[in-house]
Amino acid sequence: MNRMVTVPAGTTVLSAIREAGIQFEAICGGKGTCGKCRVIKISGKTSEEGSCCAKFLTLDEQRKGYCLACLVQVWSDAVFTIPIESRIDTPQILLDIAQTIQTISPSVHKYLVEKNLNYSLVTLGPSIRFAGYDGKRPVMNENQRDLIINSAHPLTATLYKKTEESLLIALEEHDTTERLFGIALDLGTTTVVGLLVDLLTGEIIKKASTLNRQITLGEELVTRIAIGRKEEGRKELQIAALGSVNEIIHKLTHGSGIKWNEIYDICLGGNTIMTWLLAGKDPTPLEYVDAQVESNPVLLNAETIGIDALPLTPIFCLPAVSRFVGGDAIGDILTSSMHKKTEISLLIDLGTNGEIILGNKDWMVSTSCASGPAFEGAGMRSGMRAMKGAIDTVKIDKSGQVIWHVIGDTDPKGVCGSGIIDAAAAMAHAGILDISGKLIESAPGVREGEHGLEFLLVPSHLTATGKDIVITSEDMAYLMDSKAAVLAAIIVLIKKYRLTPLDIHHVYLAGAFSSFGNIENLISFGILPEFPSAEFHRIGNGSLAGAYACLISSSLRKEATDIAKRMGYLDLLVDNDFIEEYWGALRIPEKDELFLIP
Incomplete structure (x- = not known):
């Protein structure tokens, strides 16, 4: 390099x-x-x-x-x-969003400044008005006031409506009322994705993505919490997150004809830990089961934390529900609109941490499970993230021949999450795995490796690394653990409310893995139960879509906060039923079995 x-x-x-x-x-x-x-x-x-x-x-x-x-x-x-x-090379990052907003009503607006230099008994000085603005008198500092009074040029003021009051966040010479831009961000554990948006029309001008620079410090959330206990580590994590966000802003503005100082509003979706680390908050309390998490949005500004935008550009972080159900999950709900439906819906967002939400317009409850990074290709001998060179789909034909597809149409380097699930489901169907997910020694393609039994997916002469791509016994044990955690979490949540899968009418799959994964294989391998009455919806990057929605609709910011405040949370770490269901989920369902919750 x-x-x-x-x-x-x-x-x-x-x-x-x-x-x-x-x-x-x-x-x-x-x-x-x-x-x-x-x-x-x-x-x-x-x-x-x-x-x-x-x-x-x-x-x-x-x-x-x-x-x-x-x-x-x-x-x-x-x-x-x-x-x-x-190496991390050209990761496959989900950019699609499934949200359309009918009414554009951002939280920032521009107004031409009108000033009357005659003495006013009301203001005890020259009066200042904003053409077309009819709200409460905006909050401004002395420097802003002096600039307005002393400027020889026409001025445009940008006002940000924060709750009931408005703040003056920018003053520009001349009439710039036709240029009003904002950025929607998804600050993920692994990836950061952004949209540059025209706040007057809602048009998405440009998209960009990058890897979260925190991943070199550790991919798992618990690792980052441990680093963030100390002030030095917390600062390092914050700088890494800010570097990723600023990289996105540079990518979005570069070549777009829009400058960084024309970014007037930023809306961000992210899990609770990512939001706290960006804000520089000590994440130590999030280690504990009884952690108290505010259901109000985290409100920042660019200057305070070091984001490349105007100093007073507001940053609205979607509110969290609990330590492991954050603003990204609220974004998923806004995108799915499950909170407006009479029918009962189930929303599933699988990543390193899995979020599961059940309910309708009258009630909603959430839970989370440590599904682990297996669904993102991590923790497996030949596993890798979804990027160029990763096998993302696998089939095994009747003759036992393994058929695969590689992201980027190149020689394979490893296998990512969706490919691992495809492979496991195909191996089970072909009799290579038993019902407990263990490799069968006499099955085709199974051999003895240095660390026990392994299944040969791709021989070394066909790979980019010159090494065999395999699925080992340890890989399958790890995968079975992850899949059992997800299935048990779903079962517990449904049972707690005296429901069965027949009562679920909509299943929303959010996030990259859920959106790219084969639904039939997710069910046949036993990650999801069957939902005979349900319609499945892939909603893409719900966190990004939710951030976009809140960026261009101030009313949806209030809606997001209302959702967070009324949603219940079930912590599986202190739930006795979860362990029982987990042990029961450590198996692959039979081919002819209707995999329903009894």
């Missing part, structure tokens, strides 16, 4: 990679538990935790110089290669 960085002796290779600003796989954040931060040592004096490296690397890989970046310390000038499977 032709990158050089200077670090103190004794620094780990992972720390050096972070210092160099390279996007790199490090799912566990450097704890030595995921085995994904692979590098190849070319030269230099180093020391390493050999036993831990051996756990994740084959003997052939070790002979070739492979090691784990988080466990290797450098003690001299050294050279390392980052192998292709450890």
